[in-house]
Amino acid sequence: MNRISAKRGGASSPIFARSPAGLERTHALWTRSAALVASLALVGAAHAELLTFETRPDGANEAVRATVKLDGTSYDIAGTLAKPAKPPSGAKALLLETQPSDEVKPLALERGLAVLTLDVGKLPDKARELALRDVLGHLRGALKIKRVLGRAQGVDADAMSGASSAFDGLLLHDANREPAxxxxxxxxxxxxxxxxxxxxxxxxxxxxxxxxxxxxxxxxxxxxxxxxxxxxxxxxxxxxxxxxxxxxxxxxxxxxxxxxxxxxxxxxxxxxxxxxxxxxxxxxxxxxxxxxxxxxxxxxxxxxxxxxxxxxxxxxxxxxxxxxxxxxxxxxxxxxxxxxxxxxxxxxxxxxxxxxxxxxxxxxxxxxxxxxxxxxxxxxxxxxxxxxxxxxxxxxxxxxx
Structure with a gap:
């Protein structure tokens, strides 16, 4: 189990790569992960602190576990990371969903996007926006993601709308607020x-x-x-x-x-x-x-x-x-x-x-x-x-x- 990248044997497996990427890139990702956690530890109470972000192999996908600290309370967020069968030829893109669904996920994978499903349901409603905005904002740089799309409904859609600065595009169902x-x-x-x-x-x-x-x-x-x-x-x-x-x-x-x-x-x-x-x-x-x-x-x-x-x-x-x-x-x-x-x-x-x-x-x-x-x-x-x-x-x- 690794932070930011999942490790198989001695090789790193970043989000979009299925082939070994070399120890140099693994070391660089570990370094960025350490810097990421250290920098987030300095933010104030109005922000989410990312304590861990780990992935491990789980069949064709990666199991994801993140720990976020909000107002002194730590929350575990579970999820899955699915990779496209073919790595994209252009800039890397990610779709973040807050609930598992087959409505859009297969199409996103077909179009070359990785799909990260994070269950933020255990977080208080008011904390979901902070978690999405601050955690995703830092993961984008650590994972070298060029484009991030989001999809959610209901209270999660409202949270994504509030965290819209962390996304390039949002598909929101039944949201009561719209992104800026x-x-x-x-x-x-x-x-x-x-x-x-x-x-x-x-x-x-x-x-x-x-x-x-x-x-x-x-x-x-x-x-x-x-x-x-x-x-x-x-x-x-x-x-x-x-x-x-x-x-x-x-x-x-x-x-x-x-x-x-x-x-x-x-x-x-x-x-x-x-x-x-x-x-x-x-x-x-x-x-x-x-x-x-x-x-x-x-x-x-x-x-x-x-x-x-x-x-x-x-x-x-x-x-x-x-x-x-x-x-x-x-x-x-x-x-x-x-x-x-x-x-x-x-x-x-x-x-x-x-x-x-x-x-x-x-x-x-x-x-x-x-x-x-x-x-x-x-x-x-x-x-x-x-x-x-x-x-x-x-x-x-x-x-x-």
């Missing part, structure tokens, strides 16, 4: 952000030049099924996140601007009590309380934001809210998905004002062909990767009619 310039960022959020007990902070003005905002229409962050009345809205956000990560990577590496924001502005929102919901059998009542939410179409689906192919050509009504099955049980954090009837006769048996699938699309062949057109358009707009477009079309071939 010049750090480039892409912010995303889903339907549940408007309907939860404490709705998200509204950003109804245009994003600044260093940022983009994408509302993932009809997608709920949680797919937990516990204590929910209606079927769960399980639409994945991963296809959008992959495309947006690729855009962020290109933006920070080559300076190529990402697609324009797709998020509700003031005119796209309405008081929740003003929405005209169709009388859909089985649709839970929307949560009470004053809030502004995205406007809906005749099916009850959201009209603004980034509409992925399965919402642009829907087979159901997708909401960001559900309802508790047992009022004494835990809250239902998921959204709801109320499928369209397959045929007109099915729809009339259980009165449903929404046109049935056959009424809408006629045949599966038409549905598949239209799905291809919609998906390919998003690919051209750089809002969907080709492999995800193909996956939507493949799924359309199994449409329930």
């Amino acid at each position: 310039a010049p750090t480039r960022y892409i912010a995303t959020w889903g339907a549940d952000a408007y309907w939860r007990e404490k709705p998200r902070v509204e950003f109804t003005n245009a994003a600044p030049p260093n940022g983009r905002r994408f509302y993932l229409a009809g997608i709920a962050s949680s797919t937990a099924t516990a204590n929910c009345v209606a079927p769960i809205n399980a639409r994945p956000s991963a296809p959008a996140l992959r495309a947006l990560f690729a855009a962020l990577d290109h933006w920070t590496a080559k300076g190529v601007a990402p697609p324009a924001s797709r998020a509700p502005l003031d005119a796209d929102l309405a008081p929740s009590q003003d929405l005209k919901w169709p009388k859909i059998p089985g649709l839970p009542a929307p949560p009470e309380g004053a809030r502004r939410v995205p406007r809906i179409d005749a099916d009850g689906n959201e009209a603004a934001g980034l509409r992925l192919p399965d919402l642009a050509l829907p087979v159901a009504t997708f909401t960001g809210f559900n309802a508790q099955k047992d009022k004494k049980g835990p809250p239902c954090a998921a959204g709801a998905a109320i499928p369209f009837a397959a045929t007109k006769s099915d729809r009339e048996k259980n009165p449903d004002p929404r046109p049935a699938l056959v009424e809408r699309y006629g045949s599966r062949a038409y549905f598949v062909a239209t799905m291809r057109v919609i998906a390919d358009k998003l690919v051209k707009e750089r809002l969907l990767l080709q492999q995800d477009a193909d996956a939507y079309v493949a799924a359309a071939r199994s449409a329930p009619f």
